[in-house]
Amino acid sequence: MPLGWACQMAGHEVRVAAMPTMTPAILESGLAAAPVGPAGGPAEAFEKAGIDPRPQARKKTGDDAGAGGGQQDTLGPWPQDWPARPELLTDAQRQAVSRIGLFASVIAESQIDDLVALIRDWKPDLIVHDGTQFAAPVAAALTGVPTARYLLGTPGMLRVDTAYSAEPVPEYVRLFEKYGLEPRTEPTVWIDPCPQSIQYPYPAGAEVLPMRFVPYNGAAVLPDWLREPPGRPRVCVTWGFTEAELTGSGMLTVFRQTLDALQGLDVEPVIVVNPKLRELLGELPDTVRTAMSVPLNLVLPTCAAAVHHGGAGTTMTASALGVPQLAITTPPHYALPGFRMARTGAGRHLHAEEIPAGGAGIELIRSEVAALLTAPEHRAAAGRLRDEAAARLSPAEVVSALERLVARSVEAQAGPGAARSERTSSCAS
Numbered sequence: 001m002p003l004g005w006a007c008q009m010a011g012h013e014v015r016v017a018a019m020p021t022m023t024p025a026i027l028e029s030g031l032a033a034a035p036v037g038p039a040g041g042p043a044e045a046f047e048k049a050g051i052d053p054r055p056q057a058r059k060k061t062g063d064d065a066g067a068g069g070g071q072q073d074t075l076g077p078w079p080q081d082w083p084a085r086p087e088l089l090t091d092a093q094r095q096a097v098s099r100i101g102l103f104a105s106v107i108a109e110s111q112i113d114d115l116v117a118l119i120r121d122w123k124p125d126l127i128v129h130d131g132t133q134f135a136a137p138v139a140a141a142l143t144g145v146p147t148a149r150y151l152l153g154t155p156g157m158l159r160v161d162t163a164y165s166a167e168p169v170p171e172y173v174r175l176f177e178k179y180g181l182e183p184r185t186e187p188t189v190w191i192d193p194c195p196q197s198i199q200y201p202y203p204a205g206a207e208v209l210p211m212r213f214v215p216y217n218g219a220a221v222l223p224d225w226l227r228e229p230p231g232r233p234r235v236c237v238t239w240g241f242t243e244a245e246l247t248g249s250g251m252l253t254v255f256r257q258t259l260d261a262l263q264g265l266d267v268e269p270v271i272v273v274n275p276k277l278r279e280l281l282g283e284l285p286d287t288v289r290t291a292m293s294v295p296l297n298l299v300l301p302t303c304a305a306a307v308h309h310g311g312a313g314t315t316m317t318a319s320a321l322g323v324p325q326l327a328i329t330t331p332p333h334y335a336l337p338g339f340r341m342a343r344t345g346a347g348r349h350l351h352a353e354e355i356p357a358g359g360a361g362i363e364l365i366r367s368e369v370a371a372l373l374t375a376p377e378h379r380a381a382a383g384r385l386r387d388e389a390a391a392r393l394s395p396a397e398v399v400s401a402l403e404r405l406v407a408r409s410v411e412a413q414a415g416p417g418a419a420r421s422e423r424t425s426s427c428a429s
Helices: 003-011 019-030 041-047 091-122 135-143 168-178 241-247 249-263 275-281 297-300 312-320 336-343 358-374 376-390 395-414
Strands: 011-020 033-034 125-129 147-150 187-194 207-211 234-238 268-273 289-292 305-308 325-329 348-351 425-428
Touching: 003 011, 003 395, 011 019, 011 091, 011 305, 019 033, 019 041, 019 187, 033 091, 041 091, 091 135, 091 168, 125 135, 135 147, 135 168, 187 395, 207 395, 234 249, 234 297, 249 268, 249 275, 249 358, 268 297, 275 289, 297 312, 305 312, 305 358, 312 325, 312 336, 312 376, 325 336, 325 358, 336 348, 348 358, 348 376
Parallel strands: 011 033, 011 425, 125 147, 125 425, 147 187, 187 207, 234 268, 234 305, 268 289, 305 325, 325 348
Antiparallel strands: none
16 A cells, blocks of 8 residues: 555556455555455355365364464474475475465456456556465466566565475466466566565565565554553554454464463553454453554554564564564464564564463463563564664655666567656556
């Protein structure tokens, strides 16, 4: 959204092409929506394809499960930094990564025809798409429009199209073969808001625009209590609703353990959740302040620490604001943002499977949060990560670079001396 705003402020036209289920969120941002794909969104696409997108890992039960054991991944220990050394993955682990490409391909197939029609009708000069949006590179190959692959601020999502192997995943290849095209796995340019100290290396020769991460967490009215300085250190606890849906009651148990852990510290707990997740949590301690649907970037500047599920948006928002954080993640192949953040010293990281059930788990979480609050090295490292993020190109500077890219593309297609358009339009997909 911040990049879309920057494009419009520079005088360009922007259309956000996404599933119809995303239209309200797009309109809330002030950008123009162009729905592509089935009315029921990804759920309809998966149902039509006969695919269940929920995690397939077996579940441990009983005393060995622990607090996070209800959704524990049983694919064996994942190698640390596996995106940099994918050869260390087992066949089962590689298959788990490949499923992301399968899901993205199913969604793409349901969107391609609508997206191609939009591009041919509106004639954008550039397509900006995220790394799991496979309809965009197919549509670009059909229409000859250059592409910018926008990464979501997370490490380890560079190569979803290949599952970190030498060849694209079969479903990705079939998307291109349907239209008689050779598969494309490289965009014209990459846009990456993830700080270099967290990100993994790019493919050799890749052109990368390192953009500053500007938090966008939706619109809201600023609550009165956020204008007042907290009487005690404020600790934010937030979990994604999608994570709770996919991983079930185990992650909700960890959420409740976290709230119980904070009761033993001299802090003000604040949970930032949407109404659906709040309903799943049930009764909460009276000392917990609830901020439902309040943008995270409004709450975190007042906080001394954050505890969350390790999602890319949450990890990057806390990083951009210099807030020490504890990421509690599951399953392992989605744990990379929290793991890489903790490697910088800006926070700490736990796998959910490491957290024992009951009081032992509460004590573990309490000790991790206490370390964030009392160890000065965490706050210092969080400040360094914030400064590193702020030193990257602003969205406005990225727009200027994209203008030059489009100009080169126009010249390459039309030949030297061709007239240039005064206007650039971009389709964000």
